[in-house]
Amino acid sequence: MNLHEYQAKELFARFGLPVTPGQVAATPEEARDVAASIGGTVVIKAQVQVGGRGKAGGVRLAHTPEDAFEKARDILALTIKGFPVRKVLVAQAAEIQKEYYLSIVIDRQRKLPLIILSSEGGVDIEEVARTHPDRILRQPIGMEGLRVYQARALMKHVFPNWPQVQQAADVLMKLYRVFTEGDCSLAEINPLAVTPEGKVLALDAKVSLDDNADFRHREWETWRDSGDETAAARLAREKGLSYVKLDGDIGCVVNGAGLAMATMDLIKYYGGEPANFLDIGGSSNPEKVTAALKIITTDSGRDASGRSRIRAILFNIFGGITRCDDVANGIVKSLRESPLEIPLVIRLTGTNEEKAREILKEFGLSATTKMDEAVQMVVARAQEVTV
């Protein structure tokens, strides 16, 4: 799960990181009230999880509460890179003398947390990596943890004077606690800013949480439920399905992540466009199948003439732990409840394949055994429908 900036700053504040005072607002009125309580100049920032908010007009200064009302109103009306702005963060504005970059990620090769530090902050770090790779420091943190002397030594490479080095080292120590105790896969401050008075501040915050650790973080649930999740995404999460929406018109339901990716690739290879990634996982209760069909048929919506954007659906099941008959039962149950208006192609092989075929046959459906054949078939059916 990726946090919004305001959520990440809440997390940062809990660990004592220097963030500017601020609060999230969902309406211009709320923004005005927050601005009044903070006093002075505030910055109003669109809470959408995409880069380039500033360029899109999603970050603006306001000098009075009334000004905050108007700016917030404008920003809340924006859609940035396809994401409608539902909330804004209203925070005390800070003057910036210099911007740095600081983050902690998992180094998959070394299998250790990795500090990434740069004197080039406030810009896209991947861009810095391309243009000035020499201006990025990478320092793994050993399993015994991070010591403050190590943090100071690292910060001394980039900060110009001792007071700033000490503040930045303190920021790093706290960010490391956020990262480990908070079960983050990314904790990023960009920019880590220095004010004209020499104060070091975390002016932006980006955090990705390791979803696998949610069992020990009850508080994550409140962050998740913030209205950003589509109905389909929520249903997928609740039913334990991995689902990613794409732009194509061929829906696919697959068991296993690798096979699901390979199925999408194969659809493309044979001239079609996959509408989604969907992994129903290892154990196949019929309910998951029903949910999968519902997600695919509803999430893409309809075109101007009222037709489903999805032109055909493919089931690709390789039975191992997943039992083909469970999947067949799920398909039949689901079609009984709500018949499909688009072609359905089924491929299944493996555990209880014969039983599955019988179940499908009784309902007037058939299934192929070969993956290539099934994909070619579904691509052809989708094209027929289109024409």
Place this chain on the structure above:
Amino acid sequence: MSILIDKNTRLIVQGITGRDGAFHTEQMLKYGTRVVAGVTPGKGGETVHGVPVFDSVAEAMEATRANTSVIYVPAPFAADAIHEAADAGVSLIVCITEGVPVRDTLAAYHKVLALRGASNPLGRPRLVGPNCPGLITPGQSKVGILPGQIVKPGPVGVVSKSGTLTYEVVKQLSDRGLGQTTCLGVGGDPVIGTHFIDALTMFEADGKTEGIVLMGEIGGSDEEEAAQFIKRHLSKPVVAFVAGQTAPPGKRMGHAGAIISGGTGTAAEKIAAFEAAGVPVARIPSEIPELMAEQLERRRSRSRANSKNGSRNGNREMKRARGAAPGRTRRKKTSASRRGGKPARGTRR
């Protein structure tokens, strides 16, 4: 022969009384795996499918002299199960569980590494997974959840990050008459105990493996490193496949590790890396068996030509094959015997 597991594998099932643990214990027993013990804290003294259950891995080890364990423990406790197995002296630990927090895997990985010694990359103990289907040596032993009916003995080593995609390809290999030495699923998490490079090294050293199928996916850089490693160290042919060519950046594709982040980890980069290393890449899974068959045929005709042309060329070929990563394999042997005189397992028995 095979890598990591064979008919001498003596297996402990951690989490044997759970739904998945019990089901797969039965499957493994049916396949012929020697499941000698199960572990579930508090259920010592029970039996599951005739297998005695112990309260701890240490007790199970003392009673049964097992050498391998497989973990079906729920995610919040799975990393602890790895620590327990490592501390009890299990030499191969296979963690099937999906959903282990990365922080927990890191600690367990480094525990295993510390027990092994950093200078001994292919020694024991070894962790496979988490979030993996395990491994199977056709006709000998199966540890994990790979379906036994799709494999058959033969010359191809298979290593993959995925589960069902592996089944798909293994079945196609078997149907094409290309059996397998060992099929190994290394897992789809961002942090895993055994990587492509480890598997490649073991397959290279395995006398029966003639060719290797490697199936990667988006995310991380294991495939790129494998490509470099193949170019430098492998004498046996490798055929590669990379899943996720149509995956959008920034989205996790089911596996926790399958994500294109910061523009890196794309399928295109990985495919390019393999091609630059001279490794044939299948565009679609169904091309894999044919590519492997061609590679094997080429290798066999080359060795036929060598034996006809007299001993000079033949010797050179053998030296090349034996010379791959020599330091690693040799070290493995010595330190395994130093650690309590246990015989090195698998290929070396």
